[in-house]
Structures are given as C-alpha cells and as structure tokens.
Amino acid sequence: MLTIGTLSKKTGTKVQTIRYYEQIGLMPEPGRTEGGQRRYDSSQLDRLSFIRHSRQLGFSLDAIRELLDLSDHPNRPCDEADAIARRQLKQVEQRMARLKALRTELKRMVHECSGGRTGDCKVLEVLRDHSECLTEHEEIGA
Template identity: 85%
Template sequence: MLTIGSLGKKTGTKVQTIRYYEQIGLMPEPGRTEGGQRRYGEAELDRLSFIRHARQLGFSLDAIRELLDLSNHPERSCDEADAIARRQLKQVYQRIARLEALRTELERMVHECSGGKTSDCRVLEVLRDHAECLTEHDEIGV
C-alpha cells in the first residue's frame, strides 16, 4: 500500500492534484488507516498513471472521465475512445496552426524592426495596433 506522497512520487503528480482528482471523482476515495491516512494500491496507481499520461497528451478532464468509463467496460467497442482521441488530435492540429501563425507574425515583427528609437519601433507599433498584423493568431492558451 502507498501513501499519497508515495503515489505522487511514483506518478509525478502533486499531492494536491491527487486530492483534487478525488474531489471531482476521477480517482476513487482511497482506503484509510485507523489514523485516517490515505492508502493506495496498484489499481489506484494504474488509474493515476492513466490520468497523468492522458493529461500530458492534452486530454481534458471530461475526456479523461469518458476514457476511464470506457476502460471500465472492456466489452464495449473502442469506437468511442477512437473518436475522443481524434477530437484531441484535431485540437492539437488547430493549436499547431495557431502557433505557426504566431511564429510567422513574431518573425515578421522582429525582421521589420530597424533597431532605431522606440518611437519608430515596428514591434511596438504592431503590438499597439492589431490591424498591422498579417496573420490571424488568437490566444492559444500556452
């Protein structure tokens, strides 16, 4: 049996994150010692590793909840899991496109800056007026 600290170390997850996952139902309530200390077994270690890996791949908590539910029903088709992964992949492609647009705009701003006085600085000019941008680059949440 593992303590919450040991579970966190084994999975690279902060203790407060594990507690949060318990609060929102991604992790089951753990067994406790007579002194009230949480104890975790292999099933919880596997589940938290699954959650952590899914988070590293950018899956939302709702998507992870769906994937965990699917993994609890091995007789079901994996079409739903595939659809969830395809949605995530689409989001990754969209983020990459936004990042590439951002890179292009920043490269252009830096290239057009003559290095003179700030009153003539192209970087500052573009940042003041979004209309000066040549690419669409909404917030990307990075």
C-alpha cells in the same frame, strides 16, 4: 499499501493534485489508516498513471473521465474512445496551425525591430495596427 507521497513520486503528480482528483471524483476514495491517512493499492496507481499520461497528451479532465469509464468496460465497442482521441488530434492540429501563424507574425516583428527608440519600434507599431499583419489570427485563447 502506498502512501499518497509514494503515489506522488511514482507518477510525478503533486500530492495536492491527487487529492484534487479525488475531490472531483476522478480518483476513487482510497482506504484510510486508523489515523485517517490515505493508503492506495496498485490499481489506483494504474489509474493515476492513466490520468497523468492522458493529461500529458492534452486530454481534458472531462475527456479523461470518459476514457476511464470506457477502460473500465472492456466489452463495449471502442468507437467512442477512438472518437475522443480523434477530437483531441483535431484540436492539436488546429492549435498548431494557429501557433504557426503567430510565429510568422512574431518573427517578422522581431526581425524588423531597428533597435532604436520605442517611438520607432516595429514591434509596438505592429501591435498598434493590426492591418500590418500578413496573417489572420482572430481567436484568442484556444
């Protein structure tokens, strides 16, 4: 029987986060002591590890929900899990491409800064005038 604090340490998840996962239905409601404190078993530890590891790989909580569901039904075809992972891979690749363009632009900005007054600062100038950019970087966020 594991306390929430032990689970927290073993998985590197904050206590509040574990309670949050329970609240949104990602973790099952655990047993409780007479006094009302949560007690977990090893299957719940496994589940939390799965969640955390998936988060580290960038999956959204919604995606993780699907993956957990698939993991709970070992006889179903695994196309879906595969598709989710492929989607994630695609997203990661898109984000990388975007960051690459940003890096190019930022490098150029920093490189060209003369170190004088802000009035002549290349960094600020580039920000003022998009047309000075060599690469495209349309979307915000992502």
